[in-house]
Amino acid sequence: RVGFVxxxxxxxxxxxxxxxxxxxxTAWNRTRSKAxxxxxxxxxxxxxxxxxxxxxxVIITMVTDTPDVIDVVEGPEGLTAAMAxxxxxxxxxxxxxxxxxxxxxxxxxxxxAMLDAPVSGGSWGAQQGTxxxxxxxxxEVFETCKPVFEAMGQKITLVGSNGxxxxxxxxxxxxxxxxxxxxxxxxxxxxxxxxxxxQTIEAVAGGASGSWQxxxxxxxxxxxxxxxxxxVKLQQKDLRLxxxxxxxxxxxxxxxxxxxxxxTDLESRGMGEEGTQAIIKSIEKRAGIEARxxxxxxxxxxx
Ligand code: NAP
Numbered sequence: 339r340v341g342f343v344x345x346x347x348x349x350x351x352x353x354x355x356x357x358x359x360x361x362x363x364t365a366w367n368r369t370r371s372k373a374x375x376x377x378x379x380x381x382x383x384x385x386x387x388x389x390x391x392x393x394x395x396v397i398i399t400m401v402t403d404t405p406d407v408i409d410v411v412e413g414p415e416g417l418t419a420a421m422a423x424x425x426x427x428x429x430x431x432x433x434x435x436x437x438x439x440x441x442x443x444x445x446x447x448x449x450x451a452m453l454d455a456p457v458s459g460g461s462w463g464a465q466q467g468t469x470x471x472x473x474x475x476x477x478e479v480f481e482t483c484k485p486v487f488e489a490m491g492q493k494i495t496l497v498g499s500n501g502x503x504x505x506x507x508x509x510x511x512x513x514x515x516x517x518x519x520x521x522x523x524x525x526x527x528x529x530x531x532x533x534x535x536x537q538t539i540e541a542v543a544g545g546a547s548g549s550w551q552x553x554x555x556x557x558x559x560x561x562x563x564x565x566x567x568x569x570v571k572l573q574q575k576d577l578r579l580x581x582x583x584x585x586x587x588x589x590x591x592x593x594x595x596x597x598x599x600x601x602t603d604l605e606s607r608g609m610g611e612e613g614t615q616a617i618i619k620s621i622e623k624r625a626g627i628e629a630r631x632x633x634x635x636x637x638x639x640x641x
Pocket of ligand 1 (some may be wrong): 461
């Protein structure tokens with residue numbers, strides 16, 4: 339029995355994969371309509387968080403930010419009110435490593451084990467069950483929960499104690515933000531010289547510059563497909579968490595800071611809910627060219 343809290347872009351797909359793997363899943367979402375669509379997949383929709391917590395050996399949270407996790411777990415009508423001692427909470431949202439460690443300590447005092455298990459791989463990885471999952475927590479609890487993770491992901495790594503899963507996810511976000519900015523910059527540079535961007539991506543993707551960002555977001559940038567995926571505003575939330583953690587240790591983050599500025603430019607122009615591939619629009623603005631229109635997009639070619 340698995341309880342699932344937060345059936346947004348990521349959570350809905352992850353809950354579906356748990357049900358597909360044979361788990362009895364009860365889901366709750368603040369906006370109920372986003373949970374009821376899962377009933378066709380054999381998922382029961384709960385009326386309250388305590389309804390989710392009752393009888394569930396494992397409860398997964400997949401909400402937005404640190405205060406949201408604290409609210410659904412420890413709020414006045416939160417999960418802990420009904421969670422049985424001996425149950426495990428797995429938080430798969432991306433939140434603060436420090437707050438995670440503190441929350442795990444408070445839950446342990448109530449006999450509730452916690453794993454922080456943020457993910458990478460985008461909504462496509464969530465749908466296909468191929469997420470990378472980075473886990474912090476007790477090794478025995480991790481082993482017990484491994485089959486649950488295997489229903490949602492492929493590369494599942496225990497990286498240390500509570501908080502280290504979140505810290506590793508922030509490392510991932512440093513890599514992802516800088517790479518997205520570089521992919522966009524490279525495409526604008528290529529476009530300025532009249533290169534065919536689809537061919538350019540194909541030519542370089544198999545070499546030393548190949549990356550998930552180039553292979554998955556590059557074509558979307560070229561086609562002008564800015565649907566999320568991973569929203570700009572969520573990446574900004576993650577980069578705020580990165581910068582807070584960097585300041586704790588006085589680590590300079592030059593490249594990440596530039597990527598953050600580019601995303602801030604998008605947010606200030608009302609594009610916070612677009613996918614992170616929209617970063618190319620910020621680079622285009624600075625370069626004074628529209629890379630997307632310099633070659634026929636796939637859609638144009640079909641017309
Ligand atoms: P999303 O579609 O916006 O979903 C967020 C979910 O959290 C929604 O179900 C929302 O409920 C719920 N929520 C937020 N605040 C809440 C609160 N205070 N109380 C109760 N429920 C609350 O976002 P997402 O893309 O699925 O992202 C979820 C998490 O995964 C985030 O931490 C994100 O950083 C991380 N992540 C996302 C991706 C990606 O590619 N999208 C990849 C890796 C990690 P409502 O429906 O009522 O708003």
